[in-house]
Amino acid sequence: MSILGTRVMRVEDPKFLTTGGVYVDDLRDPRLDGAGHVTYVRSVMAHARVTVDGSAAAALDGVLAVVTRADLADLAPPPVPLGFIPPALGRPWLADGVVRYVGEPIAAIVTESRYAGEDVAELVSVDYEPLTAVVDPRVSATDETLLFPDHGSNTALAFEAGSLDGLFDGCDVVVTQQITNQRVAPVPLEVRGTACVWEGDGDDARLTLWASTQSPHGARDQIATALSLDPDRVHFIAPDVGGGFGAKFGVSVEDLLLAVLSRRLGRPMRWTETRTENMLGMGHGRAQLQTVTIGGSRDGRITAYSLDVLQDSGAYPHFGAVLPFMTQLMATGTYDIERIAVRTKSVVTNTAPVVAYRGAGRPEATAAIERAVDMFAAEIGLDPVEVRRRNLFAKEAFPLTTQVGAAYDSGDYAGALDKVVAAAKYDELRAEQQRRRDSGDTKLLGIGVSSYVEITAGPEAGTEFARINVKPDGSVVVYTGTSPHGQGHATSFAMLAADELGVPIERITVVHGDTDLVARGGGTGGSRSLQLGGAAVHQGALETVDRARELAGDLFEAAAGDVVLDKARGGFHVAGSPDDVRGWAEVAASADAEHGLIVDTDFTAQGATFPFGAHVAVVEVDAETGKVTLLSMTTVDDAGPVINPVVVEGQRHGGIAQGVAQALFEEVRYDEDGNPQSTNLADYAFPSAAELPDFTLVDMATPSPLNPLGVKGIGEAGTIGATPAVQNAVVDAVAHLGVRHVEMPTTAERVWRAIQDAREGAK
Amino acid sequence: MTRITLTVDGAKYIDDVEPRMLLVHFLRERLGKTGTVVGCDTSNCGACTVHLDGRSVKSCNVLAVQSDGHEVTTIEGLASNGELHPMQAAFHECHALQCGYCTPGMIMQAIDLLQDNPSPSEEEIRSGLEGNLCRCTGYHNIVRAVQTAAGQPAGGAAATLEESAS
Numbered sequence: 034m035s036i037l038g039t040r041v042m043r044v045e046d047p048k049f050l051t052t053g054g055v056y057v058d059d060l061r062d063p064r065l066d067g068a069g070h071v072t073y074v075r076s077v078m079a080h081a082r083v084t085v086d087g088s089a090a091a092a093l094d095g096v097l098a099v100v101t102r103a104d105l106a107d108l109a110p111p112p113v114p115l116g117f118i119p120p121a122l123g124r125p126w127l128a129d130g131v132v133r134y135v136g137e138p139i140a141a142i143v144t145e146s147r148y149a150g151e152d153v154a155e156l157v158s159v160d161y162e163p164l165t166a167v168v169d170p171r172v173s174a175t176d177e178t179l180l181f182p183d184h185g186s187n188t189a190l191a192f193e194a195g196s197l198d199g200l201f202d203g204c205d206v207v208v209t210q211q212i213t214n215q216r217v218a219p220v221p222l223e224v225r226g227t228a229c230v231w232e233g234d235g236d237d238a239r240l241t242l243w244a245s246t247q248s249p250h251g252a253r254d255q256i257a258t259a260l261s262l263d264p265d266r267v268h269f270i271a272p273d274v275g276g277g278f279g280a281k282f283g284v285s286v287e288d289l290l291l292a293v294l295s296r297r298l299g300r301p302m303r304w305t306e307t308r309t310e311n312m313l314g315m316g317h318g319r320a321q322l323q324t325v326t327i328g329g330s331r332d333g334r335i336t337a338y339s340l341d342v343l344q345d346s347g348a349y350p351h352f353g354a355v356l357p358f359m360t361q362l363m364a365t366g367t368y369d370i371e372r373i374a375v376r377t378k379s380v381v382t383n384t385a386p387v388v389a390y391r392g393a394g395r396p397e398a399t400a401a402i403e404r405a406v407d408m409f410a411a412e413i414g415l416d417p418v419e420v421r422r423r424n425l426f427a428k429e430a431f432p433l434t435t436q437v438g439a440a441y442d443s444g445d446y447a448g449a450l451d452k453v454v455a456a457a458k459y460d461e462l463r464a465e466q467q468r469r470r471d472s473g474d475t476k477l478l479g480i481g482v483s484s485y486v487e488i489t490a491g492p493e494a495g496t497e498f499a500r501i502n503v504k505p506d507g508s509v510v511v512y513t514g515t516s517p518h519g520q521g522h523a524t525s526f527a528m529l530a531a532d533e534l535g536v537p538i539e540r541i542t543v544v545h546g547d548t549d550l551v552a553r554g555g556g557t558g559g560s561r562s563l564q565l566g567g568a569a570v571h572q573g574a575l576e577t578v579d580r581a582r583e584l585a586g587d588l589f590e591a592a593a594g595d596v597v598l599d600k601a602r603g604g605f606h607v608a609g610s611p612d613d614v615r616g617w618a619e620v621a622a623s624a625d626a627e628h629g630l631i632v633d634t635d636f637t638a639q640g641a642t643f644p645f646g647a648h649v650a651v652v653e654v655d656a657e658t659g660k661v662t663l664l665s666m667t668t669v670d671d672a673g674p675v676i677n678p679v680v681v682e683g684q685r686h687g688g689i690a691q692g693v694a695q696a697l698f699e700e701v702r703y704d705e706d707g708n709p710q711s712t713n714l715a716d717y718a719f720p721s722a723a724e725l726p727d728f729t730l731v732d733m734a735t736p737s738p739l740n741p742l743g744v745k746g747i748g749e750a751g752t753i754g755a756t757p758a759v760q761n762a763v764v765d766a767v768a769h770l771g772v773r774h775v776e777m778p779t780t781a782e783r784v785w786r787a788i789q790d791a792r793e794g795a796k
Numbered sequence: 797m798t799r800i801t802l803t804v805d806g807a808k809y810i811d812d813v814e815p816r817m818l819l820v821h822f823l824r825e826r827l828g829k830t831g832t833v834v835g836c837d838t839s840n841c842g843a844c845t846v847h848l849d850g851r852s853v854k855s856c857n858v859l860a861v862q863s864d865g866h867e868v869t870t871i872e873g874l875a876s877n878g879e880l881h882p883m884q885a886a887f888h889e890c891h892a893l894q895c896g897y898c899t900p901g902m903i904m905q906a907i908d909l910l911q912d913n914p915s916p917s918e919e920e921i922r923s924g925l926e927g928n929l930c931r932c933t934g935y936h937n938i939v940r941a942v943q944t945a946a947g948q949p950a951g952g953a954a955a956t957l958e959e960s961a962s
Contacts, residue, residue, distance in 0.1 A: 042888060049896030050884040051875050053831030056897065061828060148814075222835045222843055222897040222931050275833075275897030276931050308836040519894030519932050679891045683933060687894065690934030714840035714929065722922040722935035751934075 036528050036538070040679050044538065045523040054273035057226035057245050058305045064230045064241065068301040069097050071291055072150030074140040074157045075313065076132035079166040079383035079707020080180070083132050083159055085140055090156040097143040098298055099157060102127040111259045111289055114351050121184040122381065124286055124349035126293070131164070133180055133348035134385050135709050136313025141290055143298060147305075166383045166707035170322060170345040173380040180348065180381045187380045189350040192358050194437045195374035201337045204328030208408045213776050214397045216320040216345065216701040217694075218711070219390045220719055221245075223275020224311040227288045230301035238296070241268040244288050247277040248556025249516055252284040253548045259289045271546035274518030278691070279389030280315050281518075282352070282558045287314075312712045317701050318390020320345040320353065321360065321397045325405040333415045333423045340364050340401050342377040346387050353387025354379040359394025362439045362492060366402040367446040367484045367645060368424045373436040383707040389558065391691055392752045395487040403483045403757035404774070411768060416463075417761070418454055421484050422447060432738070439488065441643045442737045442745075449647040449669040449733055450484050456731045457649035457667040470769055475657050479766025481650040483758040489560035489672075489746030491641025497561070498553045499569035499636070501530060501577040504629040507603070507618030509534060509541040511573075514554015515566035516546045520748065521680035522562060526570045528676060529742075533574035535600025536617060552633065560644070560746020563676065568740045569636035577632045581605065581620045584630070588615050588623060642737045642745035646670040648758035650693075654766035659785030661697060661763055665726055668754060671733040672747040681747050682730055688751020689728050694720050695752075696759035698778050718778070771795050800864040804829065805873025813860045819853075820844040822860035823870060831871040831900050835929070842928030845901035846870045852908035854901075854927070871900035874907075883907050883945045892941035894932035902928045906942045915946060 048054065076083070087099030105126045113123045128139045140157050144150040165178045173180075173187040180187055201207050229242040240262070246252045246269075253269035256262070274281065287304060295302040306314070322343040329335040342361075346354040357377030364375045410420040425446040426433060434440050459480065466478040500512035511530050515522055527541040544550055555561065578598055585605035586593040597608050604614035621629035651664040666689055675681045698718035702710040711717040736743030756777070763779040764772060771791030775783055797812040804827060811826055823829040823846070834856055835843030844855040847869040855868075874881040880888070883903050893899040902925065909916065909924035916924060921942045922935070930938060943949075 043891065046888045046893065047880075049893055049899050050871075050880065050887055050903070051831075052872050053833065053900050054896040055830070056833065059824075059830035059833070061830070148816075220931055222841065222895065222929065223833070224835075274895065276895040278931070308838070308841075519896065521894070683891050683894055683937060686934035686936040687932045688934075690936075691931070713838045714836045715838045719840075719929055719931075721926045721929060722939060723926040725922075725935055727918070727939070728934065728936050 035532050037532050037676050038674065041524055041528055041538065041677055042679060043521050043524045044527065045521065056223050056273050056275050057228055057243050060228055060243055060272060065228055065301045065303065068228065068303045069143040069145070069298060070147045070150050071294060071302055071304040072142045072144065072154050073138040073287060074142065074154050074159065075310065076128060076135055076137040076139055078132060078161045078163060079135050079168065080164040081132050082130060082162040082164065083128055083139060086158040087140055089158065090142060090153045093153060095145045095149045096153055097145065100141040100294060102129045105293065108293070111286055114283060115355060118189060118350045118354060119184060122181055122189055122350050126286065126290060134383050135707060136310065136385055137348065138287060141294060143294060168382055168384060168703050168705060168707045170343050170380050170382055173382050174343060174378065180383065189346050189354040189379045189381055191378045192361050193376045194361055197339065197374045200339055200372050200374055201326065201328040204337055205331045206409065206412050207326060207328040208412050209324065209326040210404065210408055210774055212323045212325060212401060212404055214319045214321040214323060214400055215777055216317045217390065217699045218312055218317050218701050218717055219278040219280035219315065221276030221278055221281065224306045224308055225285065225287065225315055226305040227291045228301065228303045229292050229295050231296050239266050239268060240292055241270065242292055243270045243272055244284060245274050245281055246271050246284060247274065247281045247516055247518060247558050248283055249546050249548055250514060250554045251556055255284050256289060256292060260292060269548045271516050277518055278391045279318065279393050279558055282389055282556065308714060309712050312717065313385060313709060316351060316386045316388030318388065319397060320387045323401045325401050327405040327409045329409060331413050333413060333420045335368060335370050335409060335424045337372040338365065338370050338402065338405065339374045344377060344379040345382050345384065346379045347384045348381060349386050350379065350381065351386040352389040352393065356394035356397065359488065360398040361437060363395050363398035363486065363488060364402065364437050365435045366399060367426060367486045368402065369426045370436065375437060384703055391688065392749045395749065396753045396756055399483065399485045399753050400757045400760065403761060407761045407764065408773060411773060417482050418450065418459065421450055421482065425450065425484065440640060441486065442640065442739050443735050444486060444643065444645050445735050446484055446486070446645055449645060449671055452731050452733055453647040453649050453667055453669045456729065459649065462651060475655060477654045477656050477766040479652040479654055479762040481758045481760065481762025481765055482647065483754050483761065484647045485754045486643050486645040487749065487753045488641050488643055490564050490638060494638045494640045495555065495561055495565045496635055496637040497555055497565035497569045499566065499573040500631060500633045501573040502629060502631045503577060503617055503621035505618060505622035505626060507540065507616055507621065509536050511541060511543045511570055512551045513543060513545050513566045513570060514551055515562040516554065516556045517562065518557065520557060520562060520684065521677065522566065525563065525677045525680055526567060529567055529570045530574045533571065533578060535598060535603045560748035564642055564740050564744045564746055565636060565638060567676065567744065568638070568742055569634060571742055572636045573632055573634040576634055577630065580632055581630060584620050584623050585615050588620065639739040642739055644670065644672040644745040644747065644750050646750060646754050648754040650758040650762040652759065652762040652766055654763060654784060656788065659781040659788060661779055661781065661784060663693060663697065663726055663759065665729065666693065666755060667729040667731065668751065669731045669733050670747065670750040670754065671735050672745040672750060673736045673743045674734050676744065684747045685730055685751045686728055688749060689755045690720065690725055692752040692755025693725065693759050696756045696777050696779060698724065700778050798861050800861055802863045802865065803867040805870055815859065815861055817860045818856055819858040819860050819863050820855035823855060829870050829872055833897060833900065835897065840929065842905060843898050843901040845904040845928060847904055847908065852905050871903060886941040886945035890937045890941040890944055892933060892937040898928060898930040902930060902938060906945065909942065910946055
């Protein structure tokens with residue numbers, strides 16, 4: 034019987050449970066002995082000309098160096114994080130006469146001890162000459178104050194699809210709404226941290242750098258480019274990583290600088306940021322201002338939809354500037370809408386850069402269309418589930434290409450919706466809601482529905498590397514180019530190898546996160562890992578069996594085609610002669626007595642995959658205070674066949690919680706001068722266990738035709754489906770009072786004001 | 797410098813520390829007990845939770861000198877002779893950890909919670925863990941783990957236990 038699809042508890046757990054993981058700050062590698070500690074002096078103003086004087090600080094005992102931009106004048110600026118970002122919008126190594134957000138590094142201090150670094154940072158003198166801070170992206174878009182005069186505009190990128198001409202002609206009903214998809218913070222529990230050491234001299238010098246990243250190979254290449262090194266001169270290691278959520282894809286300028294400082298001072302270096310630095314500087318997610326317009330007939334058929342996105346990219350464009358492309362690609366969601374148009378623009382502001390955050394562009398698309406569909410349903414007085422049913426892409430329509438050019442691989446959207454509605458007992462909920470309304474109960478019930486589809490391992494068809502090494506003792510080492518940090522690849526990938534090789538998972542180890550040990554890789558992000566990395570392991574295992582049959586054939590003096598693998602016994606025999614079995618150990622040793630059998634492979638997918646699902650959220654809203662309590666979340670998240678339900682459920686739980694958190698609690702706020710108002714976990718409403726309910730998960734598995742496992746990505750699904758379901762539930766709770774929309778996060782104050790405004794409007 | 801004498805995970809230590817040194821930094825930098833980690837600057841996240849004389853404290857909120865004469869237990873002192881503490885075992889059985897960063901603190905807090913209340917309701921578990929943040933699990937399986945460690949039937953986790961034991 035196959036191990037795939039069974040509940041296998043994680044093999045990576047014991048260390049984390051007993052001694053804790055080994056994160057960057059935990060490293061006690063002797064090569065890091067005597068490391069200097071780096072502390073960054075960060076801007077306290079959003080937009081200003083700055084003059085820095087570090088001489089007083091540099092003169093103190095225990096200070097190894099105080100470095101400013103002037104000290105790095107010989108270096109070319111770091112490359113922009115993504116190729117199509119205009120170079121004029123690139124960031125400097127350290128502030129180059131102008132700061133553009135609170136938290137931007139101005140100087141680097143190197144001290145013998147970490148405590149000394151914080152003391153000394155206070156003594157670096159920075160003179161600020163304030164410039165007009167541009168915080169609101171709508172103001173930025175006017176170009177009245179340019180953040181980068183050389184670029185001539187505050188617009189970083191723009192995308193569009195579809196025609197606006199006559200878009201809503203013939204519609205009985207047209208509804209429009211401005212929606213803020215607010216800025217949120219990724220908040221991995223482990224902040225950013227880096228350690229590095231140079232070994233060897235001159236052209237032979239080689240950098241070993243440990244950093245908390247999701248993509249060691251990509252990060253290595255970024256460092257090599259920034260430092261004009263051959264990639265072979267950089268050994269990049271991602272040790273245990275305490276959460277990333279998209280924000281740790283690649284490296285940041287602070288990581289790059291550490292390598293520069295280490296080289297110049299001839300010392301190993303360490304840097305671990307504080308939580309406040311993390312909230313200021315790692316980057317934020319979402320941050321879109323949207324305008325949705327939806328039109329159709331009174332019988333519930335949606336025929337036209339437009340989405341306008343103004344993306345706040347923050348000060349130096351990063352992934353955030355590109356997110357609208359993904360939002361555009363997923364704009365139509367699960368709905369077969371005849372006419373659709375999307376306009377997007379990414380602008381810079383004097384705020385922290387916007388980066389990838391779990392879902393990265395797709396939650397924004399889903400939130401927009403799901404709010405729009407609900408508003409359309411409210412306008413025509415039809416149940417939101419019924420309106421969805423009348424507009425979903427039919428199961429028979431797949432594969433299909435949407436009006437905005439997304440090639441959906443497989444799906445059964447109505448099936449997912451029906452399942453979740455049944456599991457949540459939707460009709461009973463509606464009856465209870467009505468009962469409460471009729472009785473004048475101040476605890477109002479709200480029921481919110483979302484139907485979603487997203488894109489994983491895209492937008493282009495991806496590729497990933499795997500090596501299968503069967504050792505001469507019959508144990509197996511799997512090398513993968515993915516870089517798990519909680520996603521359980523050591524277990525799931527071992528299961529995939531075990532299933533094809535007939536070697537028990539106890540004898541399989543998975544190696545990742547080290548560019549010297551793993552030849553190449555794309556890391557873990559965009560829910561790519563199983564469908565690319567897992568498929569590569571699967572493919573590698575199949576190729577290993579093929580190679581082993583040839584080797585066994587030599588041992589048996591038989592043709593490879595006559596040799597069969599008996600998985601139950603973990604060995605090979607000639608067909609029809611099951612008594613003479615040669616085990617994996619013997620066969621692997623016959624390939625190479627020292628190293629065993631090694632097979633390298635690269636899997637290339639036929640395309641991105643499109644997981645989908647439907648969520649039902651139930652909230653209770655106190656009509657007198659506006660306070661929202663989430664009572665339940667029921668979800669269908671279909672990412673194809675499940676390799677390990679334990680891991681997949683965990684991914685769904687975590688994603689749902691983050692999606693809920695955006696709808697109800699979290700928001701990164703800046704005041705009008707660009708001063709951040711949420712710089713630590715006391716100010717930022719990161720939910721605890723007390724704010725969340727249990728989640729009810731409903732299974733559904735529709736295979737993708739685009740990889741041999743039929744799998745899609747599950748890492749971000751929960752985040753994408755949950756946010757609009759919860760927001761819709763909050764609006765639904767108070768809809769009978771005349772409320773048609775409540776912005777996120779749906780705090781008590783916002784809900785209370787919405788109720789008051791509706792009452793005022795009704796007078 | 798101030799001299800302190802304390803017991804950590806069963807071993808006695810004598811050291812001279814700066815009065816401002818936090819207990820969590822003492823554990824990590826002086827004793828190499830890196831299983832206890834720092835997650836915030838404001839005592840909100842609980843990643844650094846240890847036991848001081850058997851009760852949970854956030855070790856970023858305690859000075860090393862305050863532990864003078866006391867007994868500290870960290871995640872590294874829980875298992876004995878290779879045998880997991882029931883709470884550690886329950887976290888494994890219920891898949892209550894992903895990236896693992898909050899896990900040591902979460903386990904130390906969960907043990908203290910059951911000391912206070914051996915049969916907590918789900919709501920009591922959730923409020924008892926309020927000071928410990930996790931970004932990966934959505935807390936669902938952490939609650940299951942505490943229920944399991946408390947000997948309560950915990951729905952899906954019970955099925956998980958049966959299958960993983962077979």
